[in-house]
Amino acid sequence: MAERRDFEAFTRDYPIPPGEIEYSDKPDVLIHADRIIGVELANLHKVDGANPTSEKVQGLRRTEVIEIAERKHRALNGRNIELWVDFNPEYPIVKVGDTAEALLSVATRIANEHAGHQSFNALEECPEIRFLFHNGKEYPDAKWRLAQSHDVPSLLFERVKEIVAIKSAKAQKYQNCDEYWLLLTVDFWDPSQDQYIDWPHGVSIDTTPFSKVLLYKPAFRQVVEVQQ
Template identity: 35%
Template sequence: MSHVPVRISNQQIEQAHFEEFRKAYALPPGEIKYSDKPDVFLKGDRTIGIEITNFYVRPNEAEGSEQTQRPLRDAIISKAHKLYRKAGGKEIILSIAFDPEIRITKDRCKVLPQILANFATQIDTQPEGQIDTDSYPEMPELNWIHTSGREFQNGNFELVQSYSVPIMPVARLNDIVTEKEGKAADYHKCDAYWLLIVVDFWNPAQDQEITTQPIKLASKVFEKIILFKTCHRQIVEI
């Protein structure tokens, strides 16, 4: 019996983030209702509409953004393993990391799986350990390869990615606020609007250090702009 993975909607993710946020932030008394445009209604002495958005280090459409590169890395590794096994490769475990500063192009996506599969056949008898980066100059997108040195049942190629955590860029924050202000005309009528900007600690496309320095962003739409980092439940009001 096959199991179909359950896809979580963006709305469900936003609601989960808000539930975590409300445990850490003293909201005014009132009834919480999830909706759309904006995402949350807080109905008390007055009705506050709360729009929720995520803070990606780079916009979705930006070249080299983590949210566009991660699926490409996964696809390359998966296809490389299939090619390697089809050619008679062993059940070794190959752990692979990509250089996040080097963008994977569409053309490279076509050739990297075969290059990686061929390289795996050259090192699958080596003892356990990290492979010298000088051994694979034809794969500059990769910056770390580790081999298990022996076979395991269901041995596979796996993505083991490491990241640096940047400081939140204020200019990017301003762009997010401006973008959301431009959509405010479609919001349902409320007495006030808040903008909750979530930084998901577990998502490398979002994880960044929230600045503790005062930030001044004037908004004609949002009464409050709140930064919230999950896991640590770090909160900064702008």
């Protein structure tokens, strides 16, 4: 269970009161110390995962676009080239089928370039593509691949405020505890989450039901307390 894994890592990187740990629900963890501390856990995604522009959604669409275009290219008996594709997040994929057809068109055009091909600029017929590469060779087991690069932004503190507000509204339904903490985890390996977690100086959030709001990046063993 991801939440349990994250909390166990957190206990190695942040001092918690000694006591029995109970994995529960609403909130996710209970620390039975001198006082009962309820800890609610959540991942800090850059954008709501239901948003079609989110990395969570776009990542799936990018893979699907490549698979569809590659399958059609093989059906057309095109050269068995390997293709690496990077998509532009500023032009999110809206219709998978349309983007796949555009990628197929570009691939068909460049497939016979025996010297290879590199495109580092947005393609007019497919602005969703930011980078395209093939080395000009054929392979019997050629495979088209997603070669996506990602920027790591500064902490999206407005997004933090949004999640804190959502969790605060739900806190009234939590089990009775002496105090509550909110732990927001950033997974370095997940591009839909990865961001720096340094809290901006002089910025605070409104008072919440949580005595502590903590940001945690396990890969760096970094914990930051949000100012309230």
